[in-house]
Amino acid sequence: MRPQDLIQKKRDGGELSPEEIALFVRGVTDGSFADYQAAALLMAIFLNGMSEAEAQSLTQEMLRSGEMLDFSDIPKPKADKHSTGGVGDKTSLVIAPLAAACGLAVPMISGRGLGHTGGTLDKLEAIKGYRVHLSLPEFREILKSVGFAMMGQTADIAPADKKLYALRDATATVEAIPLIVASIMSKKMAAGLDALVLDVKTGSGAFMREEARARELARALVATGNSCGVRTEALLTDMNQPLGYAVGNALEVHECIAIMRCEMNEHARPVLDLSLELAARMVSSAGVESSLEAARERVQRALSSGAALECFRRNVEAQGGDARVCDDPSRLLDLNLREVRVESPHAGFIVKVDAAEIGNAVAAIGGGRTRIEDEIDAAVGFLAEAKIGDKLSAGDALGLLYCRDETQAQSASARIRAAYEIEDAPPSLPNQLIKEVITE
Numbered sequence: 001m002r003p004q005d006l007i008q009k010k011r012d013g014g015e016l017s018p019e020e021i022a023l024f025v026r027g028v029t030d031g032s033f034a035d036y037q038a039a040a041l042l043m044a045i046f047l048n049g050m051s052e053a054e055a056q057s058l059t060q061e062m063l064r065s066g067e068m069l070d071f072s073d074i075p076k077p078k079a080d081k082h083s084t085g086g087v088g089d090k091t092s093l094v095i096a097p098l099a100a101a102c103g104l105a106v107p108m109i110s111g112r113g114l115g116h117t118g119g120t121l122d123k124l125e126a127i128k129g130y131r132v133h134l135s136l137p138e139f140r141e142i143l144k145s146v147g148f149a150m151m152g153q154t155a156d157i158a159p160a161d162k163k164l165y166a167l168r169d170a171t172a173t174v175e176a177i178p179l180i181v182a183s184i185m186s187k188k189m190a191a192g193l194d195a196l197v198l199d200v201k202t203g204s205g206a207f208m209r210e211e212a213r214a215r216e217l218a219r220a221l222v223a224t225g226n227s228c229g230v231r232t233e234a235l236l237t238d239m240n241q242p243l244g245y246a247v248g249n250a251l252e253v254h255e256c257i258a259i260m261r262c263e264m265n266e267h268a269r270p271v272l273d274l275s276l277e278l279a280a281r282m283v284s285s286a287g288v289e290s291s292l293e294a295a296r297e298r299v300q301r302a303l304s305s306g307a308a309l310e311c312f313r314r315n316v317e318a319q320g321g322d323a324r325v326c327d328d329p330s331r332l333l334d335l336n337l338r339e340v341r342v343e344s345p346h347a348g349f350i351v352k353v354d355a356a357e358i359g360n361a362v363a364a365i366g367g368g369r370t371r372i373e374d375e376i377d378a379a380v381g382f383l384a385e386a387k388i389g390d391k392l393s394a395g396d397a398l399g400l401l402y403c404r405d406e407t408q409a410q411s412a413s414a415r416i417r418a419a420y421e422i423e424d425a426p427p428s429l430p431n432q433l434i435k436e437v438i439t440e
């Protein structure tokens with residue numbers, strides 16, 4: 001079958017067979033499909049969608065385009081968490097050590113921040129010396145000895161995704177749910193997991209802003225994961241404001257270590273609550289505990305006993321970082337920064353927050369990237385003190401901005417101030433952190 005026959009079939013609303021999908025993915029990977037043909041097929045998929053069977057075949061073929069990591073020599077259940085990303089979304093740094101302290105092996109392959117969303121690798125690199133570029137043998141050794149290891153995507157894992165993602169980006173087809181599912185799940189499935197918990201975010205700082213679309217994505221991810229033999233569930237969670245307290249790499253690591261030291265600021269509570277729940281679901285799905293209730297208790301004990309912090313410390317040491325931050329998280333902070341109080345312009349209730357704008361404001365002063373090759377300034381950021389539903393007087397703090405100079409102070413504080421909608425009446429509905437659990 002020629003590429004144009006596949007394009008025609010999908011263009012006319014047909015369903016591609018597993019063999020035809022295999023042909024497409026192989027053609028993209030080995031270059032026998034021209035970019036314009038792959039792009040045309042992507043657009044046909046964008047417009048006509050894919051059946052569950054097609055999405056599963058696409059995931060399987062993208063997975064097969066690269067290497068499977070084999071951790072079968074590690075005698076522990078393997079589990080991971082994936083978040084669709086957001087602003088202040090730092091839970092991986094708490095979840096990985098919590099789950100590892102409960103007896104799981106967590107091979108976490110993470111990404112960098114781009115645009116308004118942060119990335120776990122950038123956060124970890126805020127710890128002096130921390131190495132995220134590991135060889136596979138090093139990654140395996142740390143996973144074995146510590147219980148979790150963190151690194152970036154390698155060229156050998158689902159290489160078809162790299163090509164397809166670049167084409168999707170250039171052809172306005174990123175948002176197609178079956179393409180997102182295959183992209184995320186082909187990379188996650190490569191780690192040979194027993195269980196996967198997904199945190200699908202919805203709201204003003206999320207990749208999928210609309211709740212109905214986020215739910216649709218969550219359901220499709222869960223169906224695909226389960227069909228690939230990995231016990232998969234998803235939480236649909238709030239991203240209508242920054243998660244917890246800090247936005248900015250070093251500030252976020254500080255927040256996570258404070259949580260693991262059981263000395264967190266109350267503003268960080270949503271990070272703790274969400275981390276405990278996601279970790280408990282990893283522990284129960286992977287079969288370490290037979291009930292979710294028992295898993296929740298186990299995860300709570302791993303936190304309160306200090307076992308999770310110890311696990312984090314061992315990971316930082318193993319990955320070359322300065323583990324003294326575990327005893328004194330203030331070592332992460334740069335005391336030369338300017339601290340600027342961002343104030344509410346008038347009295348009222350916070351009814352809405354443009355979380356993406358806060359992420360973008362921090363990225364624009366160096367805290368994130370607008371292009372993948374940009375350098376970042378790990379120290380700058382924002383501490384979000386005021387939350388949706390809070391009642392403020394004029395001049396009360398929305399939060400604290402940490403930046404380098406007056407120009408940054410002016411531009412970022414104006415953007416952040418404008419991201420908060422403050423009205424006379426409180427919001428009609430409370431903001432719910434976990435909106436739904438999707439298991440099938």
Ligand code: URA
Binds near residue numbers: 179180183184
């Ligand atoms: N994240 C991914 O890895 N792929 C997508 O397509 C979207 C988000």
